[in-house]
Amino acid sequence: MSVISLPRKGNQPPAASAQIPFFSQAAGFHRLWPDIEARLHEVADSGKFSHGAQVARLEHLLADYTGATHVVGVNSGTDALILLLRACGLGAGDGVLVPAFTFVATASSVVHAGGRPQFTDIDPATYQMCPDAAARAITPRTRAVMPVHLFDRMADVAAFAALASRHGLTLLEDSAEAIGMRRQGRHAGLHGVGGVLSFFPSKTLGAIGDAGAVLTDDAGIATSVAALRHHGRPGATIGDFPAIKTGSELVGVNSKMDDVQAAVLIAKLSTLEQDIARRAELAAAYTERLSGVPGVRRVPGPVTDGRDDRDVCYAYVIEVEDRDRLATALTAAGIGTEVYYPVPLHLQPCFAGLGHRPGDFPHAEDACRRTIALPLYPDLTVAGVDRVCAEIRRHYTGTTS
Amino acid sequence: MTATLPFFPPDLFEADRDTLIGIVRDLGTAPAQRFILGDHTARFEQALRDTVAGADVVACGSGTSALSLVLAALGIGPGDEVVVPAFGCAPIAATVVTAGATPVFADVRPDTMTLDPGLAEAAITPRTKAIMPAHQFSVMADMPAFEDIAERHGLRLVEDSAVAQGATLRGRPAGTWGDAGVFSFVQVKSFGMPGEGGAVITRNPDLAATVRMLRNHGQDGKRRFVHHRVGYNSRFDEVQAAFQVRRLPGLAARLARRADIAAYYTERFAPLSGRGITPPPAGRDGRCYYVYCLRADRRDELAAHLAAHGIGTHVYYPAPLPAQPAFARYAPPGAAWPNAVAASETILALPVYPHLSDAQVEHIADAVGQFADRKESRP
Numbered sequence: 001m002s003v004i005s006l007p008r009k010g011n012q013p014p015a016a017s018a019q020i021p022f023f024s025q026a027a028g029f030h031r032l033w034p035d036i037e038a039r040l041h042e043v044a045d046s047g048k049f050s051h052g053a054q055v056a057r058l059e060h061l062l063a064d065y066t067g068a069t070h071v072v073g074v075n076s077g078t079d080a081l082i083l084l085l086r087a088c089g090l091g092a093g094d095g096v097l098v099p100a101f102t103f104v105a106t107a108s109s110v111v112h113a114g115g116r117p118q119f120t121d122i123d124p125a126t127y128q129m130c131p132d133a134a135a136r137a138i139t140p141r142t143r144a145v146m147p148v149h150l151f152d153r154m155a156d157v158a159a160f161a162a163l164a165s166r167h168g169l170t171l172l173e174d175s176a177e178a179i180g181m182r183r184q185g186r187h188a189g190l191h192g193v194g195g196v197l198s199f200f201p202s203k204t205l206g207a208i209g210d211a212g213a214v215l216t217d218d219a220g221i222a223t224s225v226a227a228l229r230h231h232g233r234p235g236a237t238i239g240d241f242p243a244i245k246t247g248s249e250l251v252g253v254n255s256k257m258d259d260v261q262a263a264v265l266i267a268k269l270s271t272l273e274q275d276i277a278r279r280a281e282l283a284a285a286y287t288e289r290l291s292g293v294p295g296v297r298r299v300p301g302p303v304t305d306g307r308d309d310r311d312v313c314y315a316y317v318i319e320v321e322d323r324d325r326l327a328t329a330l331t332a333a334g335i336g337t338e339v340y341y342p343v344p345l346h347l348q349p350c351f352a353g354l355g356h357r358p359g360d361f362p363h364a365e366d367a368c369r370r371t372i373a374l375p376l377y378p379d380l381t382v383a384g385v386d387r388v389c390a391e392i393r394r395h396y397t398g399t400t401s
Numbered sequence: 402m403t404a405t406l407p408f409f410p411p412d413l414f415e416a417d418r419d420t421l422i423g424i425v426r427d428l429g430t431a432p433a434q435r436f437i438l439g440d441h442t443a444r445f446e447q448a449l450r451d452t453v454a455g456a457d458v459v460a461c462g463s464g465t466s467a468l469s470l471v472l473a474a475l476g477i478g479p480g481d482e483v484v485v486p487a488f489g490c491a492p493i494a495a496t497v498v499t500a501g502a503t504p505v506f507a508d509v510r511p512d513t514m515t516l517d518p519g520l521a522e523a524a525i526t527p528r529t530k531a532i533m534p535a536h537q538f539s540v541m542a543d544m545p546a547f548e549d550i551a552e553r554h555g556l557r558l559v560e561d562s563a564v565a566q567g568a569t570l571r572g573r574p575a576g577t578w579g580d581a582g583v584f585s586f587v588q589v590k591s592f593g594m595p596g597e598g599g600a601v602i603t604r605n606p607d608l609a610a611t612v613r614m615l616r617n618h619g620q621d622g623k624r625r626f627v628h629h630r631v632g633y634n635s636r637f638d639e640v641q642a643a644f645q646v647r648r649l650p651g652l653a654a655r656l657a658r659r660a661d662i663a664a665y666y667t668e669r670f671a672p673l674s675g676r677g678i679t680p681p682p683a684g685r686d687g688r689c690y691y692v693y694c695l696r697a698d699r700r701d702e703l704a705a706h707l708a709a710h711g712i713g714t715h716v717y718y719p720a721p722l723p724a725q726p727a728f729a730r731y732a733p734p735g736a737a738w739p740n741a742v743a744a745s746e747t748i749l750a751l752p753v754y755p756h757l758s759d760a761q762v763e764h765i766a767d768a769v770g771q772f773a774d775r776k777e778s779r780p
Contacts, residue, residue, distance in 0.1 A: 037422060040425060047411020050596055105618065242409070248495065252491065254466060255462075259596075260421075260595060
């Protein structure tokens with residue numbers, strides 16, 4: 001019997017199987033439930049429900065998985081970015097180069113760390129931050145560069161590392177979406193001084209609430225982030241309630257991870273490689289079915305899938321004509337989609353003070369007008385992909401074949 | 402030795418363990434797949450409104466974050482000063498610093514250890530934008546006095562009520578004084594839960610709307626990925642909201658049990674005040690017994706004595722805030738906070754959680770009494 005009850009929403013279609021939500025992890029969660037349940041009992045037995053033993057265990061397992069020397073669990077990917085930037089010693093007004101086409105946290109984290117985002121355009125073929133555009137945007141105030149690994153591949157980290165080295169900049173990575181991605185055998189987030197992971201539910205490794213982590217090989221950064229997440233308290237505080245009697249060495253925040261979320265993530269980490277492979281299969285199925293469909297202007301280009309260089313399809317994003325009408329039609333057909341992102345960061349109201357205008361970053365602006373993300377998660381079936389593609393074809397051609 | 406009566410009990414939610422696990426299972430497999438700021442959070446916020454005289458409640462990531470959201474929503478930033486107590490939990494100063502503003506420390510009262518209204522008023526300068534008193538351990542700050550000061554000086558008043566959920570002062574609930582208050586739900590708090598979370602409480606609808614926007618990346622709740630303000634990720638998980646909705650009906654009884662235990666302690670300890678042990682001021686108005694903190698002249702010896710009797714204790718704040726490295730740069734040369742220093746040297750918190758049995762409570766009181774007697778019997 002269900003322990004929770006909510007008022008039933010009206011107008012639910014009789015056959016839920018006809019619906020293809022933009023995201024679900026229900027089936028995978030159900031399969032993993034015995035493991036999750038056992039871990040939740042461990043949490044309850046320990047009596048510490050945040051910043052506890054499961055969080056410590058998750059940090060160790062993620063260090064093993066990513067190869068990072070240090071993993072610091074925090075409350076969200078956004079907080080991870082803020083604390084990473086603060087731990088790097090970003091100063092008041094320091095410029096950080098970021099792409100104009102990304103989630104807002106890439107830039108809002110810079111503001112919260114005291115810096116100033118410097119937007120740059122993207123490569124229109126991959127949506128990744130463009131190293132040449134970044135090089136042109138460098139000013140005397142530029143202190144760091146933070147490319148984002150967006151959707152289904154890594155930014156050109158080798159080029160950004162060279163750029164950072166040439167200009168004396170700190171390289172950080174917004175690798176919030178990039179778990180499982182590697183270049184030259186090195187996991188995303190570890191090509192500069194550090195990176196982050198987001199465990200937002202729809203992520204490749206997703207919790208059922210907010211959670212995130214900082215990845216770094218730099219002991220000093222790890223120590224600072226670990227203190228900052230817990231009110232600036234020094235030393236090992238995880239799993240140790242009485243540690244709260246120490247004073248604050250740094251001006252910190254509260255960004256502790258919940259052990260309930262860590263318990264779910266540990267269980268899901270055990271199937272992450274299968275999930276990644278499944279995502280690649282589904283992405284390939286989409287690309288096969290959507291290539292050449294009228295109205296579909298672009299499907300994702302080839303990604304790398306090797307031992308040392310590997311991309312992971314977190315989001316399957318296509319460019320289409322008259323995007324908003326397609327989204328409406330798919331919604332009407334019971335298919336969920338998402339627009340990542342409708343407005344580029346340089347034109348967001350919150351960054352109006354930076355003085356940008358439409359036309360400043362045309363590739364980012366085009367991407368915001370044309371792109372749409374389709375359902376992609378391990379629970380999705382190939383039959384589901386068939387149905388999404390048939391509806392897209394029907395929308396643009398009037399026929400499903 | 403390990404305390405048989407730990408200060409931080411590991412079994413706070415034992416009676417609701419199956420409820421918690423059932424909620425995780427149900428939400429994880431539910432068709433809605435909604436895990437953050439969903440219907441459960443909305444229901445939780447609505448349920449809490451009924452406990453704070455209808456003020457708006459905005460659930461967020463933590464009590465600390467709630468303070469940050471309020472300061473940001475009030476437009477407090479670089480160049481502004483905020484008067485805060487010199488003694489208390491780090492967020493009272495840290496949130497001011499992370500907002501870009503300057504904390505100005507004023508001393509606390511010697512008896513309640515809450516911000517002294519007279520000293521706070523004396524700390525006001527032309528740059529002061531707000532006063533942020535904090536309720537401390539079991540005692541609410543003198544909110545009527547602070548409302549008067551804020552009114553006379555045209556300042557914002559932020560109530561750090563993170564520790565006082567459920568208290569009322571002169572009939573008005575903690576959290577509803579001033580422009581906004583906050584709650585914290587970290588597990589040990591009076592309405593603690595198995596995770597991190599907090600809330601902003603305010604009767605100002607514009608402030609509530611701004612906080613709602615700021616907690617979720619500056620979005621207005623209508624159009625996704627349009628960001629009106631440089632916001633935060635300070636959201637509330639549905640698992641925790643569903644759990645808290647289930648636990649809310651039992652809160653009043655748990656608070657009453659805490660108050661009963663505290664009243665018993667205070668009755669037992671009142672006679673010891675001439676012997677180096679002083680209980681907190683008695684009473685129930687403006688009180689929430691989240692932490693029962695007594696003052697002991699020989700605090701560390703008392704803690705050791707209680708530990709030897711299997712009783713865990715805790716020293717919440719070992720040093721005044723301006724004496725901690727993080728905030729030292731906000732301590733003007735020559736300034737002193739003698740009451741904060743005295744508080745940090747003498748405080749000792751005893752277990753006061755609601756599932757302590759009467760016998761355990763008596764055992765703790767006896768052990769404290771023994772210590773006082775032992776001291777007295779010395780030549």
